[in-house]
Amino acid sequence: MAEVAEDTAAHLGVFVPPNEPRTPIVTVTETWPVRALLIGISVGFLALFVVLPIASVFVEAFAKGLGTYLAKLKDPDALAAIRLTLTTAAIAVPLNVVFGVAAAWLIAKYRFPGKTLLVTLIDLPFSISPVVSGLIYVLMFGGRGVLGPWLEDHDISIIFATPGIILATIFITFPFVAREVLPLMQEQGNDEEEAALTLGASGWRIFFQVTLPKIKWGVLYGVILCNARAMGEFGAVSVVSGHIRGRTNTIPLQVEILYNEYDTVGAFALASLLMLLAFATLVAKKVIESRQVHHR
Amino acid sequence: MTNASASPAAGRARPRVGWKVGSLPGFGPTLGVTLTYLSLIVLIPLAGLVLKTAELSWSDFWRTISGPRALATYRISFGGALIAAVINAVLGFIVAWTLARYKFRGKGLVDALVDLPLALPTAVAGIALTAIYSKNGWLGSHLEPHGIHIAFAPAGVIVAMIFVGLPFVVRTVQPVILDLDSQIEEAAAVLGATRAQAFRKVIFPPLIPSLMTGFALAFARGVGEYGSIVFISGNKPMETEIVPLLIVTKLEQYDYTGATALAVVMLSGSFLLLMLINVLQAWSRKGRHG
Numbered sequence: 302m303a304e305v306a307e308d309t310a311a312h313l314g315v316f317v318p319p320n321e322p323r324t325p326i327v328t329v330t331e332t333w334p335v336r337a338l339l340i341g342i343s344v345g346f347l348a349l350f351v352v353l354p355i356a357s358v359f360v361e362a363f364a365k366g367l368g369t370y371l372a373k374l375k376d377p378d379a380l381a382a383i384r385l386t387l388t389t390a391a392i393a394v395p396l397n398v399v400f401g402v403a404a405a406w407l408i409a410k411y412r413f414p415g416k417t418l419l420v421t422l423i424d425l426p427f428s429i430s431p432v433v434s435g436l437i438y439v440l441m442f443g444g445r446g447v448l449g450p451w452l453e454d455h456d457i458s459i460i461f462a463t464p465g466i467i468l469a470t471i472f473i474t475f476p477f478v479a480r481e482v483l484p485l486m487q488e489q490g491n492d493e494e495e496a497a498l499t500l501g502a503s504g505w506r507i508f509f510q511v512t513l514p515k516i517k518w519g520v521l522y523g524v525i526l527c528n529a530r531a532m533g534e535f536g537a538v539s540v541v542s543g544h545i546r547g548r549t550n551t552i553p554l555q556v557e558i559l560y561n562e563y564d565t566v567g568a569f570a571l572a573s574l575l576m577l578l579a580f581a582t583l584v585a586k587k588v589i590e591s592r593q594v595h596h597r
Numbered sequence: 598m599t600n601a602s603a604s605p606a607a608g609r610a611r612p613r614v615g616w617k618v619g620s621l622p623g624f625g626p627t628l629g630v631t632l633t634y635l636s637l638i639v640l641i642p643l644a645g646l647v648l649k650t651a652e653l654s655w656s657d658f659w660r661t662i663s664g665p666r667a668l669a670t671y672r673i674s675f676g677g678a679l680i681a682a683v684i685n686a687v688l689g690f691i692v693a694w695t696l697a698r699y700k701f702r703g704k705g706l707v708d709a710l711v712d713l714p715l716a717l718p719t720a721v722a723g724i725a726l727t728a729i730y731s732k733n734g735w736l737g738s739h740l741e742p743h744g745i746h747i748a749f750a751p752a753g754v755i756v757a758m759i760f761v762g763l764p765f766v767v768r769t770v771q772p773v774i775l776d777l778d779s780q781i782e783e784a785a786a787v788l789g790a791t792r793a794q795a796f797r798k799v800i801f802p803p804l805i806p807s808l809m810t811g812f813a814l815a816f817a818r819g820v821g822e823y824g825s826i827v828f829i830s831g832n833k834p835m836e837t838e839i840v841p842l843l844i845v846t847k848l849e850q851y852d853y854t855g856a857t858a859l860a861v862v863m864l865s866g867s868f869l870l871l872m873l874i875n876v877l878q879a880w881s882r883k884g885r886h887g
Contacts, residue, residue: 329795331792339691339694340701343688346692347711353736355725357728357735361725396634399630403627404631407624407628411616413617419631419635428870429821429867430841430867432823432842432845433821436857437646439848440642440853441642442642447649471638472638475634491621495620498620503622526715532718533718534718535718535719536823539823540848552718553720553721557827572720572724576717576721579713579716579717579718579721583713
């Protein structure tokens with residue numbers, strides 16, 4: 302009875318100390334047939350839309366045995382695509398980490414006019430179609446683009462070449478690190494940094510010894526998501542690449558070419574590498590999430 | 598002064614005008630890095646779009662964006678994304694509910710699988726879904742004899758859009774369900790409400806803003822999606838062609854002005870959606886903490 306009184310008190314707005322252990326008055330949940338039905342729908346939905354595609358990638362990739370699978374991966378064009386994808390990620394991800402941390406520091410630590418606009422700009426790549434992202438680079442740097450004639454005179458190729466692929470990838474992936482680090486910095490506030498400053502620490506020292514340890518899991522989380530997208534981007538890269546075999550094809554673009562040529566095993570063999578990347582990303586994400594929980 | 602006791606983060610989040618650089622070093626360098634980077638990566642290329650758009654005459658612009666082929670792509674892109682987002686809203690809500698409220702074997706795996714569409718490159722999703730639903734595929738071989746066409750048909754566009762939008766509703770609704778105060782449900786039960794009544798009148802209303810946010814995010818993702826759809830749709834003009842594909846087609850024909858005009862339509866749509874999502878999220882936060 303005391304518990305009921307306490308609950309009623311809570312609902313009437315009377316102060317009840319939070320976090321007090323309490324037993325529910327009545328168990329409120331659905332009846333078991335409803336629960337079973339809802340769990341069945343959830344599992345069925347994910348099985349149909351997620352598990353089935355995963356299975357089909359591996360089944361198709363190994364349809365002609367392990368030997369063919371490995372041979373497809375050792376194809377020179379496939380190797381060139383893998384190399385280009387790794388190069389692109391190796392350039393795009395570190396640059397985006399520097400930008401993401403700098404932008405997060407700027408937005409979290411200071412107040413200045415135009416800050417909201419800045420935050421909106423950082424979100425932009427998330428809200429526009431990848432094809433439009435690629436298009437804006439073609440309009441600027443392409444043969445008939447704004448800077449096209451000038452670039453041609455100086456023998457610089459960006460579109461249909463590696464620089465364009467890297468630029469488009471950077472554009473698509475630059476919000477990831479900033480988006481992860483910014484809320485962490487805002488939540489943590491500036492007190493510890495200001496204490497370090499009072500004690501005479503330099504700016505870099507404050508960053509590396511005070512701020513970085515607090516945000517490192519957020520940075521890593523951003524890096525993982527950024528890397529997954531950088532290696533897997535299709536739409537934007539497809540628009541700027543020109544699909545030159547062995548030269549400007551990343552793994553996803555090579556998958557498309559092989560698939561359109563009815564080389565199903567080849568396409569799915571390369572796709573299986575990207576599937577493994579997705580698995581690695583999800584595992585790393587889970588590990589980091591559990592770390593973040595423990596550190597709180 | 599109700600805010601005085603609120604968390605300091607809530608006070609900071611409110612945009613205020615004016616400068617407050619304070620004593621912490623790094624304002625100059627971080628401002629420099631951020632603005633330089635954004636200028637090179639975003640502003641200069643965007644200027645290209647603006648300059649190209651300025652070259653368009655109003656009548657050319659209107660002719661490109663209102664032609665029958667363009668109108669058909671809007672119908673496929675926006676209509677398909679709407680249907681996919683509705684399906685994701687219903688099924689995603691059920692997934693979020695089961696993950697937040699029930700214990701069952703394999704729950705951890707189901708929870709992890711929800712994120713796969715965010716981690717998996719869209720080209721892989723595209724060829725995998727096509728393989729499953731084409732006429733020799735695992736599901737296609739059973740559906741095609743009954744006259745149900747998914748691959749190379751409008752339904753395939755929707756299937757791909759459901760896949761890419763799947764995480765959004767689940768991940769926006771799930772934390773809000775976890776946050777719900779179970780005492781309210783108990784009170785409803787004690788006061789004699791049936792479970793269905795309690796759900797409709799007590800549980801569901803506070804979840805609406807987050808559900809709408811997830812719906813809008815899934816819709817936006819579906820409208821912009823390209824990678825997975827080009828494989829499964831068959832890309833037939835007037836029938837399964839989406840706006841991003843028409844942009845690519847125009848680019849391949851060196852019709853830069855046509856591509857630009859369509860991109861402007863898409864960008865305007867995205868911008869409206871972004872504003873809508875921001876409003877919904879603000880509403881959602883108010884519902885949770887207000």
